[in-house]
Amino acid sequence: MRNYRNLILFAISLTILLLSLTSIGRADVAPPGMPPGANLQPGEESTQVRMVAENVLIDVQENAINGILGTAHVTAVFKMLNLGEEIESMAVRFPLSINDGFSKYPEIEDLAIAVNDEPVSTRRVTELDEYDYPLPWAEFGAEFPPGEEVIIEVNYTLTGMGEYPYTSFAYLLETGAGWQDTIGSANLTVRLPYEANEYNVFVDSSPGWGQTTPGAVFAGREVRWHYEDLEPETKHNLSIALVLPDAWMSVLAEQRNVERDPSDGEAWGRLGKLYKEISRLRRSTRDDDGGQQLFLLSVAAYEQALDLLPEDALWHAGYAELLFDHYYWDEYNLAEKPGLLRAYHEIARAYELKPNDPFILALLSEMKSALPEALAMDGERYDFVWLTATPTSEFSPTPSETTVPTVTATPTLAPNTPTPPSEREIIQTSTSTDAIEADSATETPSEPTSRPLLPICGGVLLVPFTALLLRKKDQNTFK
DSSP, X not given: OHHHHHHHHHHHHHHHHHHHHHHHHHGGGOOOOOOSSBSOBOOSSOOOEEEEEEEEEEEXXXXXXXXXXXXXXXXXXXXXEEOSSSOEEEEEEEEOBOOOSSSOOOBOXXXXXXXXXXXXXXXXXXXXXXXXOEEEEEEEEEEEOBTOEEEEEEEEEEEOEEETTEEEEEEBOGGGGGSSSOEEEEEEEEEOSSOOOTTTBOSSOOSSSOOOOTTOEEETTEEEEXXXXXXXXGGGOEEEEEEOHHHHHHHHHHHHHHHHXXXXXXXXXXXXXXXXXXXXXXXSBOOSHHHHHHHHHHHXXXXXXXXXXXXXXXXXXXXXXXXXXXXXXXXXXXXXOHHHHHHHHHHHHHHHHOTTOHHHHHHHHHHHHHOTTTEEEETXXXXXXXXXXXXXXXXXXXXXOOOOOOBOOOOOOOTTOOOOSSOOOSBOOOOOTTOOOOOTTSOOOOOOSSOOOOOSSSSOOOHHHHHHHHHHHTGGGOO
């Protein structure tokens, strides 16, 4: 089994290397990132028609309709006014496609356009971009009498972009620069199926694609932007990065479960696991305030689960994974690393309870690769060097009352999160008789001799980190 796993890891590492080299060579010919759906664009000639007002609603759907990355129904209403003295008839355009960042070009769907409440037909036209890539547009005819307001309404379905459990949606404002003068007023709204907050919307960070446009205002279920006399530029283009609605709906469901029955340890564990999944990214953890709070909420939920289910090996392992990932990405350069040693206590307890579990063994292998001085092998068994003063040939923790490293932070509970049955420190002091012994003579955990190379773009990812990715690909299997 281990040889088969190593073969898989080697293949993945080699594939990543080849892909990274390919991406480096093609970086200068990447297609443009024009979001599907945008401001109306006038014909090629100059116009006296002004966009007096624009109101856009991106209504994110509760369930994924066209794929796991979610969908949104978009309604854009434009109030146009011809400031000239002659009637203008023109072909108005609306973009249909985008490079989604993965070399695919999804198009908007269900496009419907009405002018002054009358549906109009569209025709598909293609225009080459600056890289000679054909991009499709929808084109329709419209007339703008002088001094009269013309209302154009556009409806369509937009598919999210990203990678589970995150998605993003975009709307392009800069194409509106082709109309006369400024955009008088622009109201852009993203509506979620639940309360919008810093936990489910990226505010000062990004999951790796789509960064939320600055200036967002939260109002119940909505995230809003407002502009007056706007000369639209690239910086005004709307982008919003979200937790995938399916994932956040699961969080809300587990919050309701623990509220109904605070003694349900499995529900607390599932909630901790969900918080964990949406607090980290593929190659790091979220560094925004919402992401940091989600980490603390995950810790609190895991603590609650283990209070209720102290003999559950996989909840111990899932908690160890949370703490170890937090050390790896957040505590590494800090003088104090309270979560690190606690992670080894938790994985040791998991290993004691279920020594042959594949997830536990995979996590142990990763932790040993990252910090080889913390763990040793005695035959086919792991020896927890940091947790015992004198390593033994067999894992046999000595029952005793002992102090486990603590972190004294308190999370701000997410909306609708029930208060745990008892107040606690986030990583509390353990005094149970089955705690892992941490003798005062135990060697103090030290810095690794070198930080594993984990490049964001290109380069070779080390096997320990590749193992981490492989483990996370099948997250639903584990706790």
